[in-house]
Every structure is written in structure tokens, then in C-alpha cells.
Amino acid sequence: MKAVVMAGGEGTRLRPMTASMPKPLLPVVNRPIMEHVLRLLKSHGLTETVVTVQFLASLVRNYFGDGEELGMELTYANEDRPLGTAGSVKNAEEALKDDSFLVISGDALTDFDLTDLIAFHREKGALVTVCLTRVPNPLEFGITIVDEEGRVERFLEKPTWGQVFSDTVNTGIYVMEPEVFDYVEADTSVDWSGDVFPRLMKDGKPVYGYVAEGYWEDVGTHESYVKAQADVLEGKVGIDLDGFEISPGVWVAEGAEVHPEAVLRGPLYIGDYAKVEQGAEVREHSVLGSNVVVKQGAFLHRAVIHDNVYIGGHSNLRGCVIGKNTDVMRAARIEDGAVIGDECLIEEESIIQGNVRVYPFKTIEAGAFVNTSVIWESRGQAHLFGPRGVSGILNVEITPELAVRLAGAYATTLKKGSTVTTARDHSRGARALKRAVISALQASAIDVRDLENVPLPVARQQTARGSAGGIMIRTTPGVQDSVDIMFLDERGADLSQAAQRKLDRVYARQEYRRAFPGEIGDLTFPASVFGSYTGSLLRAVDTGGIAEAGLKVVVDASHGSAGLVLPSLLGRVGVDALTINPGLDESRPTETPQARRAGLVRLGEIVASARAAFGVRFDPVGERISLVDEKGRIVEDDRALLVMLDLVAAERRSGRVALPVTTTRIAEQVAAYHGTQVEWTTTSPDDLARVARMDGTVFGGDGRGGFIIPEFSSVFDGAAAFSRLTGLVARTQLTLSQIDARIPRAHVLRRDLATPWAVKGMVMRRVVEAAGSRDVDTTDGVRVVEADGRWVLVLPARAEAVTHLWAEGPDEASAEALLDEWAAVVDGGGDGSGDGSGD
DSSP: OEEEEEEOOOOGGGTTTTSSSOGGGSEETTEEHHHHHHHHHHHTTOOEEEEEEOTTHHHHHHHHTTSGGGTOEEEEEEOSSOOHHHHHHHTTHHHHTTSOEEEEETTEEEOOOHHHHHHHHHHHTOSEEEEEEEOSOOTTSEEEEEOTTSBEEEEEESOOGGGOOOSEEEEEEEEEOGGGGGGSOTTSOOOIIIIIHHHHHHTTOOEEEEEOOSOEEEOOSHHHHHHHHHHHHTTOSOOOOSSEEEETTEEEOTTOEEOTTSEEOSSEEEOTTOEEOTTOEEOTTOEEOTTOEEOTTOEEESOEEOTTOEEOTTOEEESOEEOTTOEEOTTOEEOTTOEEOTTOEEOTTOEEOTTOEEOTTOEEOTTOEEOSOBOSOOOOOSOSOBTTBEEEEBTTTBOHHHHHHHHHHHHHTSOTTOEEEEEEOSOHHHHHHHHHHHHHHHHTTOEEEEEEEOOHHHHHHHHTTTOSEEEEEEEOTTOTTEEEEEEEOTTSSBOOHHHHHHHHHHHHHTOOOOOOGGGOOOEEOOSSHHHHHHHHHHHHSOOTTHHHHTOEEEEEOTTSTHHHHHHHHHHHHTOEEEEESOSOOTTOSSOOHHHHHHHHHHHHHHHHHHTOSEEEEEOTTSSOEEEEOTTSOEEOHHHHHHHHHHHHHHHHOSSEEEEETTSOTHHHHHHHHTTOEEEEEOSOHHHHHHHHTSTTEEEEEOSSSOEEOTTTOSSBOHHHHHHHHHHHHHHHTOOHHHHHHTSOOOOEEEEEEEOOGGGHHHHHHHHHHHHTTSEEEOSSSEEEEOTTSOEEEEEEOSSSSEEEEEEEOSSHHHHHHHHHHHHHHHTTSOOSOOTTOOO
């Protein structure tokens, strides 16, 4: 006997899940509903099956193919338009006209005994046997009455409670003889229960009803879809689960990785190659699809997660459904009954209320509170670039495919035959992405100079030597699973805002240039990169007096790429250096703030015991440095900036220093004392580099360990800053603690406030209005200066739904009070007219 699987419905009640996926492909415990149906048919010997398809038909055909993987023979009958339950089977008449056949829905979950149903049909000599089951609520189904012999007496489709005369409903499973086609018109929308069966009964044809025992669930609503998952996990339906039961009710598929300290409370299912991190909690009736990642601290209960979903740390998901390829970021909350479509982005700390529907390809902004369905709004980032280039979670937000498109867009902004320098840090992720980038550049008629693993300052310097631009890929500082794709201009500096916007436009329009076969770019690997860099550095930076001073320093390479250039640098500087942690460690391409702090504490202990002049710790890509004084005490980054400024300004006695507007105004006092002046820049590194390139600029820094030594380069460079600092300390013959002690204490505090994108403009207008008659500086954001010299800076983040606030006062308490006052303005609850406001 052949079977017919009805797989053509649109599943409108299940949207947004079925907006981009046909209902039969919706997964139930990590297998499509229709696959469960086909396995049931096979178990009862029904291996020859015709599948009727209409809505998103190609997806069904592509998934199941000819059925060989399931050990079945599948053919397809395609409908150009919906033909109804009977019309679609009539459409497959050519394949079914020779023998009895069974009809079953491709989107109902059941374990009925089909062999017994077929035997009943043959025993009764029926033309049609309708498979029936008993349900507590028959309103959504067709009610059927049968007599003592099992013959059908009456049908009623989807009754009201006033019309209910039975709890026995039609399951949509039938066994039929080919003669039934005589009662079905071709190419017309016809239904079995409403059109064909009443005619058969009127003509006295044998139509029987078989009341089946077992499980049956018409997966037609979101509630029934979630219930079906729970029923499978509870063992209420007789189907096999693909995986291993590692403890009672806890099923884990092949390749899944569950941390021993993750909390699992079954029954639940974890799909193949999924990953559940330490501290995550997955509770009853949750289903994780293939390749799902659940980060530390996340909580899931009765959550159904489709394939390739990322669940960020400390997020909370209850009773919801998450479509495939969706990213749920840190601390997001999704409530009971919510359904998120495919390929959505749920940003940090957003809240999606119960029963909300988010349709595919949508973005929910960070911090948003969503209590109505999101259907029409389009997805799309406002800006591709963040503060460190294009950043995101590796293989979640930043994939090889994205890297190829970005590199293709960048190449399109350059002339054919141009040269681009590529480099990376020592992480495996950066290595893999760089290969994708190189291929895309070459395919766009760009020659590539690949430096492989080098410190970021070396990549910048090499880019400035004849390249049209550069691409550096590194692990995001402090975030182990994220990467930054940094685009450099012909000077090795970060792309300007205008160049970023141009790249943004090309990427958004997807207008990528492709080379003809004879134009494919070349790939070369420059030699003697580190020697060339060191030679240039020592020719430009004054290291006089170091050898005579007999300085001893401790240098921590922090297992990063700075260790590659230090051997050729330290010997030629003339300093007695003890180098620690010089080897590359692929497993630690970056360090958390806590690890960095612990490393500085250890460095301080070594400096103190070795009686060294100071200690310096490089970041993993050699761009920034942190300092420890001769007593082993950590010199905080903001203080290190002032120490360096004091040393440079005292030696130069003139010129300009470039500092971002977030820097303490004590820097102005230090600079003025030595006859130099401060030029305030925006917080963007490319703006700092712009001022550093100007004639007369003697120093630049950002207060976060980044220093610019203009005589060598206009970008942050840890090795150049170290060399310059060593020379200054040697010549002044002052210790770092002595220099630090003569600089006044600064009290600058920072706070971040969640601000939806839609109200950012209104927030800044409120700030300007609240400033009143105070001095206002709009170099970057809005800086409001009080009459007593205190100031606050309000700056909307470029790539996040966040507003940054900085405030400075004569002490911590006054700076904190100023932050509180202006935070109220940003949140809409204040007017900036608190005590001491200077009005």
C-alpha cells in the first residue's frame, strides 16, 4: 500500500515560525514534524509515499529528497494553488490509482497503530476509513458520529459548543480505495469532510470510522507546538529520540558539549553539537536544536530553541520559541508564549513580553521593552562600524561569510591592482577569518601583503609603507569569543568617519567588484618585518641616556604578539630588561580585566623584588601598555597618561598634546605648567591620530593605556611608548612614583545608561536645553561646564543603544552627584538644575 503525506499547508496560525519555513519542517525535539510522520509510516511498512506540496514546496523537497536517507521512496505532487484536502490528493491520482492508499497529514504528531487501521479498513470492506480519536476540546476539529458497526453517521466541521454532539474527532488520517477519486473534481479546491464524505454517505457508500488509541496532536497553534515538545520529552508519544539519555529524562545528542557545572533538570533535549556553558541552567521541557550555544548564567525553562541559535549570558527564556539563526544577546528576557522568528537579533537587556510575535529578520534594540508584535519593521544595523572596527561574536555575528562580504566591499572602495596589507593576532579565529579576507581581496583584483601574526603597531607601520590600506583581525579586548575586523587607511590609521560611511554604503548595497581571471590579485609575505620596525623606531625615538643610567625594567609580554618584537628591541635600546610571559598562547588571545589586574599585581611583585626602575605590561596585540612604579604599585591608566604627559611636556617645553574630551582637566594644568597646550579631540581614535599628525604635536594619549609618539607614528604604539618612557625616565632621573606624586589627584567618574535608538536625539536635545546658560562644548557629544569648574560629558554611543556619561569634580562625592543629576536628565526625570549647577 502507498501513503500520501499532505505537506502543502501554509500554517498561518503558527506564524511567525511558518513565515519562512513550511509547517511540516517545524522541528519537534530537533526533527521536522514530517520526519516523525515518515518514520511512523516506514515502521508500518508504508515506504512508497507521495508528498503533496504547495507552500514553500522547494524547501520540503530539498530537505527530504527522494527519501533514501530514511529508507523510503518519496515522490512529490506539486500544487500551483491550494486545492483543499481532497483536491491535493486528486492531484496525485496518477500515482495512487492502482491500489488502496493511506492519507496522513505531514504536520500532526502521532503514534497510532496504522497497521491495525489498515486491517480494520479491509475487514469492513470500506471505501473510506476515517481515523478518529477522542479529545477534550473538539471545537477546532471535525466531529464524527459512528454507529455500533463503526459506520459513519454524521460529520460536522469545526462546530460551536452549541453544536457539539461528540468528543470523537477526525484526525485527517484516512485509508481509501481508488474509486473515491470519482467523487473528487480535478483542479478544484475540494475538502474530504465538507464536500466528498457527505456525497459518499448520501450515495450509501461504505464510509467507516476507526477510533484509534494512542497519541495524536494537531500541531496547529503555538500552544500545541510547545505542548508537543513536552509530550515527546515526557514519553507520552511513542517516537525515538536521537541521542543518549545521560540521566533520567536528560537527552544529549552526538557532539553536544555540556559543562559539568551546567544545571540540567529533565526532561529536556540538547541537540547535536550544541554547547551549554558553566553556570547555565536548562530546565524541564526545554529543547535545544543543533549548534545552539547557551552562555554562562543563561536560564531556560520550557524554551524551544531551533538550530544555530546563540543564547547570551544571563539571558532568561521561559515558555518561548526561538527561530533558527537568531541571536539572543546578554541579559535579554523573553517571556512565556513569545515567538521569535528566524534570523532575528535580540539585543542586550531587552525584554519581550509574553505572547509577542517577532517576525523573521527583525532587530530588537538593546534595552527595549516590547509588548506588541513586531511584524513590519525591517532589520538592519544603523552602523556597521563600532569603536574598534566591525566587532561581534565569532561565528555568531562575525562569520567567514560576513568577512568575505566586508573584504569585498573594502576592495571595491580601492582601485584595481592596489595593495592591501593583512595581519592578525595569535588566535585561531583571527587566523581563519584572515584567510577568508585574503581570498575576497584577491578575487576583487587586490594584491595582498600578508604579515600573518604581528603586533598591531607593526601592522600599521607596514600598511603605511606603500599599501592602499590594511585589515587587521584580532580578538576583542577582554572578550574571548568576539573578534574585531579593523580597517586601516594608507597611513596605517583607522579609517576616517567618511571612509567608514563609504564602506558602509558599498556593503549595504552589496555592490562588490569582481576581478576577471587575469586580474586576480597576488599574495606575498614580506620578510624582516620586525627588524625593519625596530630600526625605524629607534631612529625616530630619543633613547639617549638609557645605557648610561643603567636602568633595570621588567617587561611583561602577556603571552601576546608584543613578544615577537621585544627581542629585537630590548637589546638595542640599551636597557637591562627582564622579560616575562614571552611565549604566544593561542588559548588566551585576550585577557579579561580581572586577569589583566592579576597580571599587573604579579608584575608589581617582581618589580619590587628585583628593585627595577618600573614595570610595563603590553596588551596582547602590543598596542597599549600598563605601568607599575618602582615600588611595585600599579599606576592606573588615567594616572599613567598624566605621568607620561608630564615627562614629555617637561622635556619639550612647547608644542601641542592631543587628548580626548573625556580626559581629566588636570591634564591642562600639567601641560600649561611646562609650556605646552592641549588640543581636545573626539573619542574616536582616528580623530586623535589626525591631531597627532599635525606639525607641533608632541604627544597623544587616550587614558586607557594608548599612547601616541608623533615623532614615530600617529597611532597607538606600545613599543614606541615604552621606548620613549624609558628614555625620559633615564634622563630625568626621577622615579615614576615621584612624578606621580607631584601631579594633582583627578576625580573623573563614568556611567552608562541604556537609551533606545529612537530617543537618542531627543535625549541630547534635553541635555542642551537643561544646560541653560552654562558653558557648552560640542566637540564630541555635549560637555557642560559648571561655574565652579566641574563638568559633565554626555555622549551617545555609536554602535549601542547606550548613552555614556563622564563627570569630574574636586572629589568623588561631587563627581558622583553631578553624574546623578545629569543621569536624571538623560532618563527624562530631571532638568539639570540641581544644587551648585551654576545657574
